[in-house]
Amino acid sequence: MGVGVLCAVQGAAESAIVQAVEGSGGRLSVTRRCADLTELLAAAEAGLGGLAVVSADLERLDREAVDVLHRCGVRVVGLGDPTRPWLAERLAAHGADLVVDVPADADAVVREALGVLAGDAPARPAATPEPVPVSRPGATVAVWGPTGAPGRTFIAVNLAAELAALGLDVLLVDADTYGGVVAQVLGVLDESPGLAAAARAAGQGALDLPTLARLAPVVLPRLRLLSGVARADRWPELPGSSLEEVLRVARGLADVTVVDTGFAIEQDEVLSYDTRAPVRNAATLTALEQSDLVLVVGAADPVGVQRLVRALGEASEKGLAVTRRVVVNRLRHTVAGPRPAESVGAALARYAGEHDVALVPDDRAAADAALLEGRALREVAPGSPARRSLAALAAEVAASVGAEARTTVA
Ligand SMILES: Nc1ncnc2c1ncn2[C@@H]1O[C@H](COP(=O)(O)OP(=O)(O)O)[C@@H](O)[C@H]1O
Numbered sequence: 001m002g003v004g005v006l007c008a009v010q011g012a013a014e015s016a017i018v019q020a021v022e023g024s025g026g027r028l029s030v031t032r033r034c035a036d037l038t039e040l041l042a043a044a045e046a047g048l049g050g051l052a053v054v055s056a057d058l059e060r061l062d063r064e065a066v067d068v069l070h071r072c073g074v075r076v077v078g079l080g081d082p083t084r085p086w087l088a089e090r091l092a093a094h095g096a097d098l099v100v101d102v103p104a105d106a107d108a109v110v111r112e113a114l115g116v117l118a119g120d121a122p123a124r125p126a127a128t129p130e131p132v133p134v135s136r137p138g139a140t141v142a143v144w145g146p147t148g149a150p151g152r153t154f155i156a157v158n159l160a161a162e163l164a165a166l167g168l169d170v171l172l173v174d175a176d177t178y179g180g181v182v183a184q185v186l187g188v189l190d191e192s193p194g195l196a197a198a199a200r201a202a203g204q205g206a207l208d209l210p211t212l213a214r215l216a217p218v219v220l221p222r223l224r225l226l227s228g229v230a231r232a233d234r235w236p237e238l239p240g241s242s243l244e245e246v247l248r249v250a251r252g253l254a255d256v257t258v259v260d261t262g263f264a265i266e267q268d269e270v271l272s273y274d275t276r277a278p279v280r281n282a283a284t285l286t287a288l289e290q291s292d293l294v295l296v297v298g299a300a301d302p303v304g305v306q307r308l309v310r311a312l313g314e315a316s317e318k319g320l321a322v323t324r325r326v327v328v329n330r331l332r333h334t335v336a337g338p339r340p341a342e343s344v345g346a347a348l349a350r351y352a353g354e355h356d357v358a359l360v361p362d363d364r365a366a367a368d369a370a371l372l373e374g375r376a377l378r379e380v381a382p383g384s385p386a387r388r389s390l391a392a393l394a395a396e397v398a399a400s401v402g403a404e405a406r407t408t409v410a
């Protein structure tokens with residue numbers, strides 16, 4: 001009997017793979033057909049196989065699962081889906097030994113899998129399992145904006161994805177204490193908020209680079225995510241002093257740390273007498289204070305522009321977001337007139353003294369496709385208007401914070 005194969009393949013490809021394995025002349029044999037990841041991990045832990053063939057979209061298949069398989073001595077071959085190339089990219093980033101496109105030809109998959117076992121497979125993708133400190137301190141960019149869902153998270157997620165695509169090591173931090181949703185937006189199943197754990201470690205003086213890296217899994221090549229607290233009542237887990245330390249350590253882990261923040265920056269006057277009382281807006285205030293650049297995001301409709309003008313004034317009064325770039329999102333002629341860029345630009349120049357604002361078009365098709373798939377725009381709608389303006393914004397942000405891609409772009 002050859003090497004045992006644990007097969008966790010979904011859909012029609014499953015029987016083709018099983019057949020091809022059985023036709024491998026005895027070098028491989030299927031020892032378990034697994035319905036889900038739990039069954040696969042149990043079979044691996046029981047020592048039932050030396051090779052796992054898995055669908056890239058297998059639920060909960062993350063870096064940790066690939067790690068467990070490796071620790072059990074199981075090599076991992078992933079089957080991608082040409083219509084959703086990001087799945088293969090993500091599985092490669094999780095450390096799979098080989099990712100191949102779904103089997104037009106199952107026999108070819110088996111031949112390549114045999115290559116992996118023989119050790120002549122392409123080297124495992126360099127998905128930075130060990131954190132390599134950045135050579136110089138990384139920059140911090142906060143994405144902030146007024147209430148009314150102007151698209152702070154949308155801008156933060158896609159800015160981070162575009163910066164990573166430029167070859168920068170990026171850490172995306174979800175610091176919205178009114179309900180963090182970044183993990184969900186990026187299609188990551190998230191049971192424990194990484195940011196809360198990092199803040200706890202920071203509070204105990206125990207946050208170092210490896211700890212931060214462990215809490216911030218790679219969700220796309222070069223992009224790590226420190227997920228936030230999805231339940232709004234957990235905000236006391238993110239005290240300002242701890243977040244400050246998290247952001248300090250983050251400068252050693254990433255070239256650019258992008259922080260998605262809440263909207264509110266009021267400080268409770270009563271509470272400010274008691275400096276130990278937790279403050280709900282502390283996370284946002286700290287992110288704004290610690291950032292080298294703040295993107296202030298507003299919506300392009302009349303209400304959104306008015307809120308944006310007010311938010312800019314409030315930030316200036318508090319001495320926050322001094323180095324900033326105003327981003328007006330969801331630009332469309334239906335609410336801003338026939339020449340929306342001009343009218344929004346004129347309003348911001350007149351009422352906020354902002355003469356140069358970045359504009360992101362309203363792009364329902366692309367934004368919805370990204371939400372539906374839980375992916376970034378560049379993955380699901382690379383040619384879309386919103387993506388193009390976010391790619392341009394990322395290049396501009398990288399230049400303005402002086403972030404340089406390393407030579408080894410994956
Ligand atoms: N440029 C855009 N075009 C179309 N839809 C957008 C755009 N920006 C954001 N959205 C959508 O608007 C909604 C609110 O965005 P979100 O980023 O969650 O707001 P915030 O973080 O400011 O509360 C989301 O459904 C998002 O997909």
Ligand SMILES: [Mg+2]
Pocket residue numbers: 152153154176
């Ligand atoms: Mg948000």
